[in-house]
Amino acid sequence: MDPEDSSMNVEKSQANAYLLLLGLMMSVMNNHLSTVLNYVFIQFNKLNTSSYYHKLKTDLSELQKDSFGINMTEEFAKYARLQRKIIKIQAELKTEALALQQSNMTNKMILQFVMGVVSVVLVYMFNAQPVVHLSSRWLYPVSSIMCWPGIQPGAISFLVWCAITNSVIKTFS
Numbered sequence: 001m002d003p004e005d006s007s008m009n010v011e012k013s014q015a016n017a018y019l020l021l022l023g024l025m026m027s028v029m030n031n032h033l034s035t036v037l038n039y040v041f042i043q044f045n046k047l048n049t050s051s052y053y054h055k056l057k058t059d060l061s062e063l064q065k066d067s068f069g070i071n072m073t074e075e076f077a078k079y080a081r082l083q084r085k086i087i088k089i090q091a092e093l094k095t096e097a098l099a100l101q102q103s104n105m106t107n108k109m110i111l112q113f114v115m116g117v118v119s120v121v122l123v124y125m126f127n128a129q130p131v132v133h134l135s136s137r138w139l140y141p142v143s144s145i146m147c148w149p150g151i152q153p154g155a156i157s158f159l160v161w162c163a164i165t166n167s168v169i170k171t172f173s
Helices: 003-048 051-069 076-125 140-146 158-172
Strands: 130-133 155-157
Touching: 003 076, 003 130, 003 158, 051 076, 076 158, 130 158, 155 158
Parallel strands: none
Antiparallel strands: 130 155
16 A cells, blocks of 8 residues: 555544534534524623623612612602602613513524524535545445435435434434
8 A cells, every 4th residue: 555545534533524524513603503503691790790780670679678778658759759760760770671682682593693604604615525434335225315415325425414403403402
């Protein structure tokens, strides 16, 4: 065996291993992207919430403490005023939370779209690259499907590998 052929086989097997891992990682990211993004956005929102939002929350908690200390039957006017302030602050907090939720949803949709585009581009780039070479006898009834689109029989294409990993990950999650 020629040493040049063995070095090419090593390079080819390394490229196949990278494609194997790339397809697996792409499938994991596609299936668990929303979970990861929810966690990231929660952590980001903890760091990035506005001081106005924090001020509203502290004001609300102080007003609620004050309202617990007031006897509703004896000081009804003061209690009613306090309740109107509490309701106003709760409405402002709700609008702030909705704005934050809308921002998170927009960011999540953009990132999922980008991930979808990256997946399509990767599948297009490595479409004709085999990920795994097996004996065609091992894949006998489905060897022509596994090597689609037009790779030598006995090979599993990147597209089919991504489909297999996606279905396995969806099954187990």
